[in-house]
Amino acid sequence: MSLMDKMLALDQRIIFALMFIALAFPILNPIILPMDIQQYSRDSFEFADSIPAGSVVLIEGGLTAATYPQGGPGLEVQIVHMLRKDVKLVFFSIGTETAAWTVTAINNALEKLPSGVAAENGVNWVHMGYVPGGESGVAAFANDIRSVKTEDHFGTPIDQIPLMSEINKASDFVAVFWWGGSEGSIPFGIRQIVTPFGVPMTGMCTTNEVPNYTPYINSGQMIGIIGGVRGSAEYEYLMGMPGLALGQAMATNFGGLLWAFLVVLGNVLYFIARREEAAK
Amino acid sequence: MDSFLLGLIAGSFVSIGAYSVLIGDNPLSKFTENLYMGILGGFIFATNWNYVRTSAINPVLQGNYVFIVAILLCVMLFSRLKAEWLWLSRYPVAVTVGAGLGLAIRTSVMADFLGQINATILPLTSIDNLVMIIGTVTAAAYFIFTAQTEGPYKYVNQTGRIFLLAAFGVTYGQTVSFRFELVIGRLVDMLRPEVAIYTYVMLLLVALGLGYGYYTKKIKWYSGR
Amino acid sequence: MTLIVEGRLVGLLTLVVIAGSIIYYMQRAYSGKIPKLRRLQAVDVIDEILGRCVEMGRPAYYLMDTVTMDNPSVLAPTVAAFQILAHTARRAAHLGSRFFVPVTQGLAYTIASEVVDEAYKAENKQDELKLDETVMYLPDGADRMYIINHMWSDEMAGAFFLGSWYHKAVIFTENAARVGAMMLGGTDTTHNIPFLVAICDYSLIGEELYALGAYVSEDPTVSSSLAGQDIGKFIAAILIVLGSILITLGMSIKGLFSM
Amino acid sequence: MSERLIKMQIPVILTAIIGLLMIIEFFFPMPAPVTSLNVTLRSFVTIISAAALILGTIVLTIYHSKKIGTRKSEWYYSIVYVLAFVVTAGLGVLDVRNTTFLWIYNNMTSPIGAALYSLTAFYITSAAYRVLRARNWNSAVLLVCALIVLLMLIPIGAILFPPVLPIGTWIRNIPSGAGFRGMIIGTSLGIMGLGVRVFMGRQKEHLGIREERRELE
Numbered sequence: 001m002s003l004m005d006k007m008l009a010l011d012q013r014i015i016f017a018l019m020f021i022a023l024a025f026p027i028l029n030p031i032i033l034p035m036d037i038q039q040y041s042r043d044s045f046e047f048a049d050s051i052p053a054g055s056v057v058l059i060e061g062g063l064t065a066a067t068y069p070q071g072g073p074g075l076e077v078q079i080v081h082m083l084r085k086d087v088k089l090v091f092f093s094i095g096t097e098t099a100a101w102t103v104t105a106i107n108n109a110l111e112k113l114p115s116g117v118a119a120e121n122g123v124n125w126v127h128m129g130y131v132p133g134g135e136s137g138v139a140a141f142a143n144d145i146r147s148v149k150t151e152d153h154f155g156t157p158i159d160q161i162p163l164m165s166e167i168n169k170a171s172d173f174v175a176v177f178w179w180g181g182s183e184g185s186i187p188f189g190i191r192q193i194v195t196p197f198g199v200p201m202t203g204m205c206t207t208n209e210v211p212n213y214t215p216y217i218n219s220g221q222m223i224g225i226i227g228g229v230r231g232s233a234e235y236e237y238l239m240g241m242p243g244l245a246l247g248q249a250m251a252t253n254f255g256g257l258l259w260a261f262l263v264v265l266g267n268v269l270y271f272i273a274r275r276e277e278a279a280k
Numbered sequence: 281m282d283s284f285l286l287g288l289i290a291g292s293f294v295s296i297g298a299y300s301v302l303i304g305d306n307p308l309s310k311f312t313e314n315l316y317m318g319i320l321g322g323f324i325f326a327t328n329w330n331y332v333r334t335s336a337i338n339p340v341l342q343g344n345y346v347f348i349v350a351i352l353l354c355v356m357l358f359s360r361l362k363a364e365w366l367w368l369s370r371y372p373v374a375v376t377v378g379a380g381l382g383l384a385i386r387t388s389v390m391a392d393f394l395g396q397i398n399a400t401i402l403p404l405t406s407i408d409n410l411v412m413i414i415g416t417v418t419a420a421a422y423f424i425f426t427a428q429t430e431g432p433y434k435y436v437n438q439t440g441r442i443f444l445l446a447a448f449g450v451t452y453g454q455t456v457s458f459r460f461e462l463v464i465g466r467l468v469d470m471l472r473p474e475v476a477i478y479t480y481v482m483l484l485l486v487a488l489g490l491g492y493g494y495y496t497k498k499i500k501w502y503s504g505r
Numbered sequence: 506m507t508l509i510v511e512g513r514l515v516g517l518l519t520l521v522v523i524a525g526s527i528i529y530y531m532q533r534a535y536s537g538k539i540p541k542l543r544r545l546q547a548v549d550v551i552d553e554i555l556g557r558c559v560e561m562g563r564p565a566y567y568l569m570d571t572v573t574m575d576n577p578s579v580l581a582p583t584v585a586a587f588q589i590l591a592h593t594a595r596r597a598a599h600l601g602s603r604f605f606v607p608v609t610q611g612l613a614y615t616i617a618s619e620v621v622d623e624a625y626k627a628e629n630k631q632d633e634l635k636l637d638e639t640v641m642y643l644p645d646g647a648d649r650m651y652i653i654n655h656m657w658s659d660e661m662a663g664a665f666f667l668g669s670w671y672h673k674a675v676i677f678t679e680n681a682a683r684v685g686a687m688m689l690g691g692t693d694t695t696h697n698i699p700f701l702v703a704i705c706d707y708s709l710i711g712e713e714l715y716a717l718g719a720y721v722s723e724d725p726t727v728s729s730s731l732a733g734q735d736i737g738k739f740i741a742a743i744l745i746v747l748g749s750i751l752i753t754l755g756m757s758i759k760g761l762f763s764m
Numbered sequence: 765m766s767e768r769l770i771k772m773q774i775p776v777i778l779t780a781i782i783g784l785l786m787i788i789e790f791f792f793p794m795p796a797p798v799t800s801l802n803v804t805l806r807s808f809v810t811i812i813s814a815a816a817l818i819l820g821t822i823v824l825t826i827y828h829s830k831k832i833g834t835r836k837s838e839w840y841y842s843i844v845y846v847l848a849f850v851v852t853a854g855l856g857v858l859d860v861r862n863t864t865f866l867w868i869y870n871n872m873t874s875p876i877g878a879a880l881y882s883l884t885a886f887y888i889t890s891a892a893y894r895v896l897r898a899r900n901w902n903s904a905v906l907l908v909c910a911l912i913v914l915l916m917l918i919p920i921g922a923i924l925f926p927p928v929l930p931i932g933t934w935i936r937n938i939p940s941g942a943g944f945r946g947m948i949i950g951t952s953l954g955i956m957g958l959g960v961r962v963f964m965g966r967q968k969e970h971l972g973i974r975e976e977r978r979e980l981e
Contacts, residue, residue, distance in 0.1 A: 283867060286871075287867065287870060287871035288871075290871045290872060290875075291871050291872075291874070291875035292875070294872055294875050294876045294879075295875045295876065295878070295879040297876070298875075298876045298879035298880050298883075299879055299883070301883065302883065302886055310838065310841050311841065311844055312876055313876075313880070314841045314842070314844040314845040314848070315844050315845075315848050315872065315876070316872075316873060316876035316877060316880065317824070317845055317848075318844060318845040318846065318847065318848025318849040318852065319848045319849075319852045319868055319869065319872050319873045320873050320877065321821040321824060321825065321845075321848075321849045321852075321853070322821075322848065322849045322850070322851065322852025322853035322854075322855075322856060323852055323856060323865075323869050323873060324817050324818075324820075324821050325818055325821045325822075325849070325852075325853040325856065325857070326852065326853050326855070326856020326857050326860055326865065327856065327860060328814040328815070328817045328818045329814075329818060329856075329857055330856075330857075330860040331810075331811075331814045332811055332814050332815055332818070335807065335810065335811055335814075336811045346804055347811075349808070350807070350808045350811045350812070351811075353808060353811075353812055353815075354811060354812060354815035357812060357815050357816060357819055358815075358819060358822075360819065361819075361822075361823070361826075367770070367771035367772070367775075370771070370772075370775035370971045371774075371775055371778065372812045372815075372816075373775070373970060373971055374775040374776070374778040374779040374782070374971065375778070375782055375805065375808055375809060375812060376809050376812050376813060376816070377779055377962065377970050377971075378778065378779035378780065378781070378782030378783040378786075378962075378963075379782050379783065379786055379805055379806060379809045380809070381779075381783050381955070381958065381959045381962055381963070382782065382783035382784065382785065382786025382787050382959070383786050383806075384955050384959075385783075385787060385955055385956055385959045386786060386787045386790040386791070387790070388952045388955050388956070389952065389956065392948050392949065392951065392952035393949055393952040393953065396945045396948050396949050396952075397949070399945075400942075400945060408934075408937075408938050411938050411939060411942065412938055412941065412942050412945075413942075414942075415938070415939055415941075415942025415943060415945075415946070416942045416945040416946050416949070417946075418946070419942055419943045419945065419946025419947065420945075420946035420947075420949045420950055421946075422946065423946075423947075423950040440946065441902070442905060442939075443939050443940075443942050443943040443946065444943045444946070444947070445902055445905040445906045445909075445943075446905060446906075446909050446935060446939040446940050446943055447939070447940040447942075447943030447944050447947070448906055448909075448943075449905060449906040449907065449908065449909025449910045449913070449935075449940075450909050450910070450913045450935060450936050450940040451940075452906060452909070452910035452913075453909065453910040453911065453912070453913030453914035453916075453917065454913060454914075454917065455888070456885075456888055456892075456910070456914050457914055457917040457918065459882060459884050459885035459888055460885050462878065462881055462882035462885060463882040463885045463886075465878060465882075466875065466878050466879050466882055469875070
């Protein structure tokens with residue numbers, strides 16, 4: 001076997017070990033590099049910043065255990081951002097797992113809140129919890145909240161929640177922040193809330209879904225988007241509260257370089273082998 | 281040792297169990313996978329049962345008898361477990377699929393179809409607009425299946441394929457970064473200063489255990505492929 | 506009381522036109538005139554792959570990943586995967602190449618067995634078929650290692666990755682490429698199309714999967730549906746090009762969309 | 765009523781009626797009783813969807829219990845599944861806000877799920893090195909775009925290769941945006957096509973009715 005074949009037949013597990021090291025190393029000793037802010041993140045932040053005090057915003061919490069490290073920091077900072085501006089928040093989720101992680105985001109955000117900011121459950125924010133049925137569930141919730149939710153995530157009957165007294169349809173909200181994570185649920189928000197009710201929407205999705213939604217952003221159906229951990233880091237930066245996301249965004253450096261190097265190396269070896277065969 | 285730290289350590293141990301599948305299927309990875317499926321199954325069962333109870337059973341107990349029909353449809357769904365009664369489950373499926381398709385179609389025609397067409401009507405004053413128009417039209421036309429590829433359609437088809445490949449290339453690059461972010465998210469919790477020592481000890485134990493298993497052939501070693 | 510909800514008239518008209526054209530083609534198809542679909546290159550690729558398997562005396566794998574029948578978003582690719590399975594099984598029976606179809610869901614397993622059995626019967630090669638070795642039920646989670654190990658031990662020469670593919674696409678395609686199999690991959694899940702397009706020798710993108718299913722099974726329903734949907738794509742192309750030319754000349758038709 | 769009517773035709777007709785009710789409600793102003801019927805139907809859909817998820821976990825548990833009964837290969841892992849399921853489901857049904865129930869979920873399921881979901885990061889990397897080849901101009905276009913965009917996303921990329929940022933952003937916004945826009949138009953038409961086929965009763969697989977012999981033959 002020529003050197004080439006031996007290099008190409010490298011055991012998978014060696015590559016896996018290299019990847020583990022490339023990802024773990026920057027976590028153990030982080031290096032922070034300058035990072036410019038993407039336009040999508042800036043648009044999303046500025047739209048959130050433009051929400052007038054006293055208005056009510058709907059937030060879909062779609063982060064799971066796997067995507068919370070990426071979206072969680074951004075969502076927490078946005079909750080602080082809104083509560084400090086006295087914007088009321090109504091949360092809901094279309095998954096059982098995501099409903100539980102939305103509670104985590106709210107709790108972490110409340111801890112980060114400067115003292116003196118009103119953040120009472122049921123008055124400043126409420127978590128309506130899990131709505132099953134995917135896109136149909138979103139449509140049911142958007143058209144008549146009380147038809148699908150009789151109590152909030154913590155069991156409080158909906159009629160005892162002051163914040164929900166005048167709210168029962170999507171048009172009662174000033175905006176929607178759709179933290180879809182990797183649910184692929186952003187089209188549900190666009191089709192069942194933006195289009196029928198005309199409520200403006202921004203949100204977050206994991207890095208791999210950003211290209212899918214560029215058409216909705218370019219057409220104005222969605223106002224910017226927070227893309228993956230980098231988007232969260234940029235939101236943290238714009239809020240002047242750098243935190244967990246920035247370190248994780250930096251940790252993708254060596255992994256990304258290793259991947260790029262392996263692709264180039266693999267192709268170089270492939271082309272050399274192909275030219276050798278042609279020469280034979 | 282408060283429950284938060286205990287939780288992080290337990291999380292680190294089970295993550296190592298899950299990652300051990302990278303070496304090749306072994307007892308630890310299979311144990312971890314089945315533990316995961318079991319707990320997640322239980323979680324989904326309990327949370328959805330809570331939803332059915334609060335949204336269907338409680339209203340009936342409080343006198344709103346319309347929801348008896350919903351409970352009936354749920355029971356009919358369970359007839360799928362027996363082949364002869366399968367036809368009973370067609371009624372609840374008809375409700376969900378009928379409503380699901382109706383709700384998707386009614387707004388998709390405006391949000392997706394007309395929305396994207398409207399957004400692509402751009403003045404031919406810039407290169408970007410020109411590329412966007414040609415790209416959208418040829419990418420949509422790529423999926424025309426009743427035009428034969430001999431005539432001029434061949435060039436439309438090939439141009440559309442280039443734009444689609446660019447879209448998939450971008451998705452590929454973004455997905456690679458996304459997958460790394462998933463691992464980083466897990467490693468951040470496993471390598472926290474107060475948890476790192478437990479992670480290293482567990483890694484050592486797993487390495488020794490598997491090494492012993494492979495050495496004594498109790499666990500099948502998958503040759504490097 | 507306006508007759509139509511404000512701002513949704515054009516949406517309704519569009520839906521009526523597109524649904525109308527699909528119904529029109531469907532009625533024609535069911536009265537005998539099935540619309541002629543474009544011959545996709547993949548049809549010849551199936552024969553090429555199976556031919557290679559016969560030459561090398563090694564099996565071809567047909568993998569469908571997620572095949573659930575009751576979830577509408579996965580219904581179209583699942584139906585297409587079974588239609589292509591029927592055709593591929595028939596070609597395999599005809600050419601006499603060994604064939605392996607692992608399935609991870611119970612209901613899909615029974616349907617796949619029926620489809621393969623009917624295919625071999627149609628080629629009256631019933632005796633050559635050992636059904637329980639050809640179609641196998643592998644529960645989700647246990648299928649990954651089993652399939653990868655057997656890819657290597659069988660030294661498989663051909664592979665089809667057709668249906669609704671999720672994160673397992675990378676794992677199987679990499680091993681299949683390393684084993685040296687010729688591969689045809691196609692899915693409509695946009696997150697995983699890149700992996701199949703990049704790694705497989707031949708690939709189908711999104712709706713091409715449905716078109717291949719309709720073409721090989723001459724299914725009047727899907728063929729006429731695709732023909733009707735093509736009308737929608739023509740409308741889109743005309744509106745975009747015409748609208749862009751007009752707007753360049755200063756006349757915008759964008760207002761029409763929100764009537 | 766004939767058996768065929770109850771078992772096959774009514775479910776198909778019911779699917780079409782409910783689907784059309786939803787569509788009509790959107791485009792035409794409706795009298796109150798029709799709207800409230802639709803609201804009720806949509807709440808039924810959420811309840812049935814929740815029940816379907818419960819059914820899914822039961823089917824899996826039955827499978828694992830049978831595996832324990834018949835001692836099929838590696839049946840002892842199924843004991844782990846069944847025990848984990850019964851403990852978690854039991855605690856959760858008693859009280860869905862029980863702290864132990866939530867602790868088990870947060871600290872046992874979540875990390876494993878996150879780890880399993882991230883496994884593909886490793887498989888992508890080995891695939892990148894060993895099989896991802898620019899064999900023809902198709903895969904070359906795909907590979908170049910992937911490399912540029914990845915380098916744009918990682919902070920160090922823009923520092924080492926500055927042009928990656930403007931080019932990557934342009935590729936993602938314009939060509940890739942156009943490609944996805946074309947696909948969204950196609951997918952939307954696909955949903956409409958599927959709707960017509962299902963409502964016309966021509967496509968019934970979702971009801972477990974395999975396509976009958978085609979009327980043509």
